[in-house]
Amino acid sequence: xxxxxxxxxxxxxxxxxxxxxxxxxxxxxxxxxxxxxxxxxxxxxxxxxxxxxxxxxxxxxxxxxxxxxxxxxxxxxxxxxxxxxxxxxxxxxxxxxxxxxxxxxxxxxxxxxxxxxxxxxxxxxxxxxxxxxxxxxxx
Amino acid sequence: xxxxxxxxxxxxxxxxxxxxxxxxxxxxxxxxxxxxxxxxxxxxxxxxxxxxxxxxxxxxxxxxxxxxxxxxxxxxxxxxxxxxxxxxxxxxxxxxxxxxxxxxxxxxxxxxxxxxxxxxxxxxxxxxxxxxxxxxxxx
Amino acid sequence: xxxxxxxxxxxxxxxxxxxxxxxxxxxxxxxxxxxxxxxxxxxxxxxxxxxxxxxxxxxxxxxxxxxxxxxxxxxxxxxxxxxxxxxxxxxxxxxxxxxxxxxxxxxxxxxxxxxxxxxxxxxxxxxxxxxxxxxxxxx
Numbered sequence: 001x002x003x004x005x006x007x008x009x010x011x012x013x014x015x016x017x018x019x020x021x022x023x024x025x026x027x028x029x030x031x032x033x034x035x036x037x038x039x040x041x042x043x044x045x046x047x048x049x050x051x052x053x054x055x056x057x058x059x060x061x062x063x064x065x066x067x068x069x070x071x072x073x074x075x076x077x078x079x080x081x082x083x084x085x086x087x088x089x090x091x092x093x094x095x096x097x098x099x100x101x102x103x104x105x106x107x108x109x110x111x112x113x114x115x116x117x118x119x120x121x122x123x124x125x126x127x128x129x130x131x132x133x134x135x136x137x138x139x
Numbered sequence: 140x141x142x143x144x145x146x147x148x149x150x151x152x153x154x155x156x157x158x159x160x161x162x163x164x165x166x167x168x169x170x171x172x173x174x175x176x177x178x179x180x181x182x183x184x185x186x187x188x189x190x191x192x193x194x195x196x197x198x199x200x201x202x203x204x205x206x207x208x209x210x211x212x213x214x215x216x217x218x219x220x221x222x223x224x225x226x227x228x229x230x231x232x233x234x235x236x237x238x239x240x241x242x243x244x245x246x247x248x249x250x251x252x253x254x255x256x257x258x259x260x261x262x263x264x265x266x267x268x269x270x271x272x273x274x275x276x277x278x
Numbered sequence: 279x280x281x282x283x284x285x286x287x288x289x290x291x292x293x294x295x296x297x298x299x300x301x302x303x304x305x306x307x308x309x310x311x312x313x314x315x316x317x318x319x320x321x322x323x324x325x326x327x328x329x330x331x332x333x334x335x336x337x338x339x340x341x342x343x344x345x346x347x348x349x350x351x352x353x354x355x356x357x358x359x360x361x362x363x364x365x366x367x368x369x370x371x372x373x374x375x376x377x378x379x380x381x382x383x384x385x386x387x388x389x390x391x392x393x394x395x396x397x398x399x400x401x402x403x404x405x406x407x408x409x410x411x412x413x414x415x416x417x
Contacts (some may be wrong), residue, residue, distance in 0.1 A: 163411070176281070176415060192374070195362060196362075197362060201370070201371065202374070205371050214359075238378075242318055242381055245410055251411055252322065253321075253322030253323050253411075256322065270408075
């Protein structure tokens with residue numbers, strides 16, 4: 001069994017952001033030399049997400065509206081977590097809806113994707129350095 | 140390390156549907172000959188889901204009600220994604236709630252399941268051909 | 279490829295509970311002797327969850343409030359699933375929001391975690407014996 005581990009770093013300009021990282025992950029899979037296996041991609045921070053969906057700007061706005069409706073940023077005092085001095089209680093909930101990680105099949109040396117699948121980094125408490133882990137295992 | 144990759148195709152009669160695919164996945168695991176490992180099952184389309192829950196019709200109806208309340212199909216104009224000419228903005232959100240994929244342990248050649256665990260394909264924008272990927276890795 | 283499979287059992291005193299199981303999982307990874315690979319941790323019951331977030335009591339309360347708002351326990355008659363004689367329709371939905379499983383990278387023999395990542399068992403229909411599966415694969 002072979003494996004490769006890489007770490008990506010993001011520092012978004014806005015509090016919330018959605019970044020397409022598909023090509024970066026594809027390049028790591030190629031670098032690994034693994035032909036058959038799986039690729040795990042996960043946020044290493046608990047206020048961010050890695051998820052798979054369509055690369056369409058209107059849809060990403062819909063996700064953002066949906067999350068803000070379910071777990072609004074304000075009032076900050078609504079979240080008990082924020083009594084610790086944080087203001088990111090909403091971000092923990094938003095990331096939970098979107099998911100921490102994806103596991104993607106690797107077939108014949110490539111991400112085995114349907115026609116519209118793209119991998120996104122979802123940031124819900126940005127403007128600081130945060131990491132994503134990529135682990136490829138297989139043969 | 141051994142691996143097996145299979146693709147399932149679904150074309151549901153209704154827009155939304157929930158199909159128990161447990162036996163199909165179990166058969167693929169048996170076919171793989173893998174005794175210890177994992178099985179990844181994921182929707183290859185971003186308006187469908189693979190999830191694990193109980194095979195009880197009332198519960199599947201509860202899921203459907205829950206999803207329709209959180210992300211209703213109508214008004215179609217509510218979703219910016221639908222300005223592209225689509226009417227499936229809701230389906231992208233519903234699939235996100237239910238999840239894209241499951242990873243299941245294989246122990247002694249079988250899906251290592253609790254008493255009520257069953258694998259479902261959840262369709263949120265059906266009436267056309269869509270695929271599910273099954274990848275088994277292990278030894 | 280090496281593998282190790284372990285089962286954890288929980289019997290919570292309250293209907294809903296959130297238990298930090300990080301050290302237990304870390305110990306299983308160490309026991310496996312696996313240096314590079316992945317660790318799957320999943321609830322084996324469909325009214326419980328395994329998820330990763332921050333070990334902060336206020337946040338766990340926020341999760342509980344959030345879930346109870348989205349899928350309230352009462353009125354029990356709201357859920358068609360409960361017509362079977364159960365009263366846990368809400369628990370199936372709550373678990374779906376929080377997720378069934380996590381897949382964690384193992385690097386140099388340890389869970390490859392960000393600074394605040396902790397693994398929790400989330401119980402939504404407790405007061406009885408329920409299991410969690412831990413599967414470690416790699417080399």
